[in-house]
Amino acid sequence: MKKTFKRVLVIVLTGTIALSICLSANAASVKELDLSNIAAEAKWKNPNVSANKELLAALEEMSDYVPFSNTSSSIVALEMANDMLAVSSKTLLISYYSLLIKLDDLENSMELLYAAKNLTDVMYSLGLATKSSVSAAEKNIKDARIAKETLESSIDKLRAQMWNYLGEKKDSKYYSIAPYEKRTQEELLKIKEGLDYDEDYKVAKRLSYDIKSQTIASRGVTGANYYAEQTKLNDLIRRFDTNFDNVYNAFVTAFETLEYEDEKFADKKTDFERTAKKYELGLISKMDYLKAQNDYMAAQNALITASLDFESIYVKYEALKAGIWMN
Numbered sequence: 001m002k003k004t005f006k007r008v009l010v011i012v013l014t015g016t017i018a019l020s021i022c023l024s025a026n027a028a029s030v031k032e033l034d035l036s037n038i039a040a041e042a043k044w045k046n047p048n049v050s051a052n053k054e055l056l057a058a059l060e061e062m063s064d065y066v067p068f069s070n071t072s073s074s075i076v077a078l079e080m081a082n083d084m085l086a087v088s089s090k091t092l093l094i095s096y097y098s099l100l101i102k103l104d105d106l107e108n109s110m111e112l113l114y115a116a117k118n119l120t121d122v123m124y125s126l127g128l129a130t131k132s133s134v135s136a137a138e139k140n141i142k143d144a145r146i147a148k149e150t151l152e153s154s155i156d157k158l159r160a161q162m163w164n165y166l167g168e169k170k171d172s173k174y175y176s177i178a179p180y181e182k183r184t185q186e187e188l189l190k191i192k193e194g195l196d197y198d199e200d201y202k203v204a205k206r207l208s209y210d211i212k213s214q215t216i217a218s219r220g221v222t223g224a225n226y227y228a229e230q231t232k233l234n235d236l237i238r239r240f241d242t243n244f245d246n247v248y249n250a251f252v253t254a255f256e257t258l259e260y261e262d263e264k265f266a267d268k269k270t271d272f273e274r275t276a277k278k279y280e281l282g283l284i285s286k287m288d289y290l291k292a293q294n295d296y297m298a299a300q301n302a303l304i305t306a307s308l309d310f311e312s313i314y315v316k317y318e319a320l321k322a323g324i325w326m327n
Helices: 038-045 047-062 068-125 131-165 185-193 197-207 209-218 223-280 286-321
Strands: 004-011 017-024 031-033 175-177
Touching (some): 031 038, 038 068, 068 131, 068 209, 131 175, 197 209, 197 223, 197 286
């Protein structure tokens, strides 16, 4: 039986915004993937990780009788590759959710375009609009349809890429994508309170795979070669310092943006509730109601986008603390 995907934008009673992708299929024990478990799943299922683990085991066995520098750099590189694959699976899922938000925005806008087209047709039949106005309305809808097809194609490709990370085919029988749930205020506050620039910097520098690798390359060399390797190490540390500072500042900014979008969404929600009441009482037109609804949905999606941007920079920050330097 062919699987079908349906996107649903959900507001849970707690106020948490969730973007859910409901999978309809006759499949038993399908596991839902989200940002909390996809990295671990990728490390377990990705075929490249499995191959790397076999190489790691062989190298660690060789290290007992082969010079340290000959195996250590390879071990570090393989460990980094495994962790990088896991982190990349998270960034893929974030990108996937982000594309779904763009598609939802587009579909909300298309509802307005169809309403505008219907209104233009009525006005044209009454002699109040020109043929060019009708053509322009039709073109807007056509352009939106093309944009929608392009987005849907990108979403399909990204989903297939995620399945590939998990060693699955294009349409996985074992996985579905769980709803995206915006973190609660309590969760965000806990993350914010846990931020410690100095301590996080020390951990990130100590665990950095790149710095470890270059440190190993500097061992056992003398003369001009030693100076060259030390220069590389010092340059690497300077770039690491700059990168850490940039990611930390971006993380702080992401917090502020998320708080701002949260407040803006609350205001738009209140505005829309008032507009909906006016529409029920017949005080405004359907077009005015649809515009207000579109503004409300746009604010809602802007909040989810800000939340996903936060998750993206959070992944980078946590990766740095785990030794992975992401561009």
